[in-house]
Amino acid sequence: MFLDLPSDIVYHIVSFLSTASCVHNLALTCRRLHEIISAGNYRIFQAFVQSRFESIDVPPFWVDAARALTSRSRAFDRKAIIGRFVLPPQNARRIGHPRTVRTDHPTLGYRPVIDSYEVWCGNNWHSRKEVLVWGAGADLNIRVTDLSLYGKNNKREHRVEPDIEVARHRRSIGRSRDGVTWAVFNDLHGVNSWDDIAGVHAVPSTYGEPGTESEDIIFGRRNGSLLRMAISPGTGSSVLKKRYITGESNSLEKTDLSAGPQRLLAATLGRRAIAFFRADAEEDELQPLDILKTTAHGFARHKCSRLLCDERIAVGSDSAIDTIRVYDLTPTGVTRTRDFKMDDSDEGGLMRKSQVQTIEPLPVTSRTGGRAGDLFLAGWEDSKVRLHDLRSPKPYVSSYIDTVDDSLIYVIQPIGRECFLVGSGINATVKFFDMRMPNRYSYLDARPAPLHSQNHQNHHYRQTSNGFHNFQLQNVETPASEKILKDSLRYPRRDVSVFLSNRPPVRPSNRAPLFRDNLRYRGPIYTMSVPSPSSSTVYVGVEANVIRLDFASTDDITGPHRQWYEQNLGLGLDVDATAYADANAGIGNHLPVHSSSSSVRPFDLSCYERPLPEDRGKGVKLMMQHSLHKVVGSWERDGDGANQGRVPGWDPRWWQPLVKGKKRVRGRRTRA
Template sequence: MESPRVLSSSTLDTLPTDILLIILGSLDTARSVAHLAATCKGLHQLISAGGWRIFVKSCFNSLTLPTSGSDDDWADLARVLTAQSRDWDRRAFVFHSLSPPETRRPNARRSHGAQSIPGNIIVDAHLQERGRFDEEFVVWGSGEDVVARIRRKDRMTVTSETWHLCKGSETGFIAGKDDTTSISIIKSPPFEENKDLGVVVGRANGDLRLLSISESSFGRTLMHFRPSPGFSLHQHEIRAVDVDGDSGIVTASTRESVWLYPVQTHDQPQSENVVESPYIDPIATVSLKDSQNSPSFEFIRSMKMFDKETIAVALNRSFDPIRVVNITQTGLEISALPPIPDEHPYIGSSPRTVRALLPVDVRSVAGGGGNVLLSSWDDGTIRLQDLRTPSPVDRIYQDNFEVATPINALISHGLERFVAGSAYSHMLKVFDFRWARGYYHTDSLPCSSNSPYPTPRPPTLVDEPKYRDNQPACNHVLGRLCRWHTLSRHDFYRPNCNIYLPFRNYASSPIYSLAKPSDVSPTIYAGLSGLLVEFTLKSGVQSASTPSTNPLYVRQRGKVAILETGDGSAISDVSKCQRVPEIRRQSFSNNEHSSTTVRKQHRLDEALQDRREWQEFEPLVA
């Protein structure tokens, strides 16, 4: 009788390609992907051809990512995004201020007829791909002027930087009376190439224009949005502007009304002798003050477009401070959100104010979609609400240190975190959305039976999480993580934080606006009174291969102070707050006296580490 044939076991490189791609989609660290690529030639070719794209889209699916790119581009993007995630979690931030050389400080004496208080900086930003280069547009209004900085980047190097200025006085605008109050770049789809951009600028006098921000015609008026004489409503003081690039609609709000204007094609060259473009009449408009059964309010504070059919409006002092304006074929229709009960009895039952709105894209969440809104309220809460559901609110976030301080501006980084600007001082607040993540930078660090170090000291009375399993190494076969990797993912060890900006001359200035070029950009821009701040992740700090061309603003680096503020859950009882949290100040001195392992496994960036901690920390990681 013939002996049975011994079947040889399958090896990893002989598996079908579709099975290997599924395996690649399950890897949660870039190191795992790189190690797999190093096992054999076949897997190296497979991962080089599509493995890094799969890794990026699996681990960072809540970010708006490029729709195309070469294999090398996806590998570079994996390096960039993993480094940025580590910087966010470890508070590895670098701050620079941008200010005019002769900016007058707040409360300075007036001279030569100049304003004693600088204008508020209102900023917007956009990243656009042109071939192998990225172009970053940052445009801001400073008083009656409009300023822009355009950077061309090649990976980690700034190859060129140009500045442009449109002086308001040269076009008849007066400081104070005609200051810029809102600004919005007409953004092409992310990373779309060879598309000229424009910026919509609204002013305190009601003027609303589309300006060119191309190199050759910066500041030229492409369209002037203004109702014809005899129109039923008056366009006074533009409060907010937003643009839906897909539908070609500009939405603006005054103190009482919402206006819709069409964006016509503006990329054709114009004759040099054209002084002013024709006026553009609104498509539709509606007065919220005149709408039937509408509760009273003082004025419109903010406004954002969800899509070509829905606009959210934030009101000052109203019992229904958020309204939804629906764009229909017959005009604009107003509705209110479900009333939100007062969760904070210490606030009182007075009219409420919503200061800032931010649409949130939740399509990457299972079952997500529709219109999800993040809104900042005058009681210090930031509320997340799906407009499709009847529930008044889906989640409430709150600074657990400054419990009742309202927020002036919001900007999000995918569904991982959002940044808020204080309405009272020069402070930025970083919040985690607390949704499940696809990537944790700590997963690539060594195992340990210890807890993450140093232990956070939140301003609220929260106990450190209990974890009885002290196994020193992860067992991936059984799906069990070691103590250190398990607790590193816990909300307690990933607290939110407040960032105190270092620019003392502007200590009384709140944050008026926030902007970011894209989800993959390492920089967020914050507008204060007379000052623009660059908030950059450490891994994204770029060198310049050529000097800047005629810089209009002076750039200075500053050291910030950071305070960890807990998990960001709403607080109903302020007596549970302990008001002595720990403040850490950045120090960029040399850390050679600590080991590499100590620096990497410390929860915080080297610039925030205390030398005294190294001696306590080294026995834990030995």
Template sequence: MLSNLPIELLSNIVAYLPNAQTIHHLSRTCHALNAYVQKEGWKVFCRSNFPSIYLDADTDWQGAAQALTAASRNWDRRAFLARYLEPSGSVTDVTTWKPIPKWRRPRGQTMGYRPVLDSYEESTGPSWSARREVLAWSAGASLVVRVKQMGPEIADFFDRSSPMERDFYYDDRGHMISWFTYAPPGSQQGRDDITALRVLKPHQKDPQDGPADKFIIGTASGNLSVLNIDLSGHTRKVTTTKFETNGRQIRSADTSSSTSPLLSAVLDDADITLYRIPSGNDTSTVSAITDIPKLGSGFTGRVWTTSFLSNTRLAVSLGPSLAPLRIYEVGCDGIAQDPLRKFGLKDGIYDDKVEEATPTPRNTSSSTVYPIIPLPPSSQASRAVGELFFSGGFDGIVRLHDMRSPQNYVSTYADPAEDAAIFSLISLGRERIVAGNSRNCLIKVFDLRMAGGRIYHYLNATASQSETIASPAPKHPPTVDWNLFMNPRNLTSSHNTTWLNRWTRRTLESPVYSLSTPSFASPSLFAGVENNVVQLDFVSMLDRHPDPVFNPQLQHGRRIPRYGPLDAGRIWNPRGQVLEFAIERWGFIRGNSRGGMSGG
């Protein structure tokens, strides 16, 4: 009998089961196996099929299995709901802690603001859907923050609320929404625009901060500071800690992932500065640990971004240059003055003596790199954190670099029809990367896995549910990359007349300036385009078992019918805010590839 086997053997068996439905059927065979599945079975399934998603030991594993399988299925099917985000309902100006009747976009400039995004989420209860999500973005000289609270307890409050309260405090999924805005005293649009933004994650918060969140903002006027804001409103206080910049413009900033994080910032066009982020509410000015001015006397380009590959390595993107990607060691004394490694963008091995013999402006091999992101630590393709990372270039190609290889890059990801520059990058676990284009309001989704490297696929579950199968579902379906044009086709409808303004028309051809996701387990992706932020929720309107976060059963009796017609608009789009986008599928292009990634 299975129920008599030791837990270790049962776990080995469960690790090979193809889908969550099989685990569910196993739990219904007897009380002993039901107890095993609830305690260990779902955990084994999640960790075996989705190894790139790190979850705590006390996670609701059954809810996690439902959420992760739904998200994987919807990414493969390209099933999502998209909408523009704008503060409405409960909006508070944290400068005065007074409510704002109506939030207004920044005005007085010839173009819309360029949002910089960051976000995170944290668990707030035993249920998978009980979580708190914080999203922050820059709107000109102002900081906009959205706090979303979800879970069964919030659903109970929603059910007891009046229709007016539901429209004011909740979104159309029944999640409690609170908006906050902050503009530094005396700031002016255009002069003090926020150009860099980072939000410290929950594990990086100091116990002295209490419930306060820390936001690091850098402005075009040279102000770099940490804001301590208690978004719960208990203290109604904003504490500011400034970093010493000598009035130099802030181009970009990044923080390390350690519990005592470091801050790297690009000042003016070529100065790289490193700071220690103070703990608690220390308001004294923070001096730089180290400063690399102009990247040496021979550098004539511009530094675009810095990115921590690990706590001890910092990647710098620049250009135009023959070596637009450089890696620096970070130690107790700051950043090493000389790079540990330089990468070019052409095939072969970069050689300082050969490549830099010709002046950069005249050499056709010079190029520019914009975003850099490391491969997640869960990847088994590297021996240590920070050895593998991606870069997005001016030529529209995403490259995978390996610190262990002498080659400039080991793999490339490109769109055969669109070669515009890559302005933003984000990894979704070790399975996918999403690239933001410099034109056409376009994002590109690349699947990093080879055809045989997929651990979980929804077609396996579909095949097991069929009574008769004429042709079995493919075990490893071919990889297909795809594009998403965030150009709404339904802005002329009566529900969306609010968005018809001159800024939205400019948005249609906007670059995708930034991308963010709260966590690898989150079904949401945020994209910053000109004067707007787009939220993409990967959930299917036809899914009878969606992510518990979106489960309509939590919302005053709105249920997906088991049989009969489905009123998708009433369930998924009651406020008429969902946008209609166009998608393009195409075969992948891989160059100089040494293998694929495996994952969930």
């Protein structure tokens, strides 16, 4: 009877399937279902993508979209994170003034402000362009990447003789990468701290070939200058398009740009006022559309602000403790529409006052429902992240907390409505929080149900800070792997906090003292940016550096289907060259930075698994990563990536330093 159903009914049924492999297996049952499912280049995967990842907007390449999103979700579950520094090459094209002289002597490194985007330029998933811009003091660093070419000259061929392979690695590391165009813009000669870039926004553009067309960039300096320029990293040209007049203010704290069709630009002036501009207005010099005075009693200043949509902004100020004020921009002016005031007691019933530190709206799609700006996350001074809903009379509808670290929250970065990342104020910590509801996608559902479990309870519940999630216990083919899977589901899965305390690679011209090699970065995470909701990369700004975090499982990028991941995820990661570089770098040493090696070599991360609130801080699991070359070597040697020392439920790169009284150092176990 199922075979007699019309195509639209089959299409509707597919939207309820839990995994992409279920759709694939359904297509293998008979010829008619295969014809229905494969029609229109497997367009039926649209139902799966839009039902399981409803908060993620993707282009209509549905098969690749399903694979990319399920791979990223699996990597997030397994904490499969690859960390690398993003370093401009020394031969990057300079645009503007050929030489900039610093007239002051800052004691700390710059605080990067970052923006990025990616757009599709062709008729397949990997034909897309990614643009990354960040303010590095008074300089504006620009990187344009054609992801259809990125890392193509480093693709691995079949392994031959060891000597030939080593020689090939040496040539690969010294080469510049294809598809990447770098530029550094600065139109000033003498600069000081007041010329530092305080806000930057890359306006998406799809015209021309990646790297040759001009990038539309809005950036503001601390001295109050706020400009929109067309800068071409490929040709070295720059044209002033608009100037936003900030008045007599000579202190620009930050800028904000909404993502709607009528983009609104907000400029925070000395933390005492917010000026609003229509970013795409036709005039060359734009006066503020309106100005919101945020001072109270003549001295209080607003703590933070964030545009929720094209006509709404949320503000937290020094004068309003435990309060977020929401304003609407109307033709008659700025009007206050809602106050989110926290109760005098927190969830535990204890008296505690706090101020909001950062605000971030959640994305809205046609499938999530609601209006833009209805939902937003706020990081509070009590180290809790709360989800606020303008449609609810409650002050907040959910809260998230790190049960170990109560440091200040500097930045929040949502990834759709799947999860969000929090940048901590100390110890270079990025905290991961899972927001997925019980019906969300889980890679574990792709495993076949065990025959022996049909007469047993086969559901496992895990509790997080925002409710219960349901998992179905799945079977695997071998007893060893079945034990790993059962062990990974035996205890509630917890979120993690990752340390980004690694030092960047040493440039050949760097004359820093040798004792600095042992120092670790312990400062804040200042900013984060995601190129698109479907991207596997998050860019993180720390003091004087930018780090990229890629969500990609090790067995994906080293396994039998590695070519698809190399081509479509845009990682630009030559696993073989990375293995060679890591194998020749001693512990505590850094290889010199070359145009390609700095973007190829991942560094090893460490993290801890956070206990649940009911655990009262007990059971913190500390984890560290193996070097990538060790895992690659294990895969090449064993054929299936088997690793007896792997931690259940974690990516193969992770290992636990202390296990049941035995001390494990870099993969070797010794008695404590």
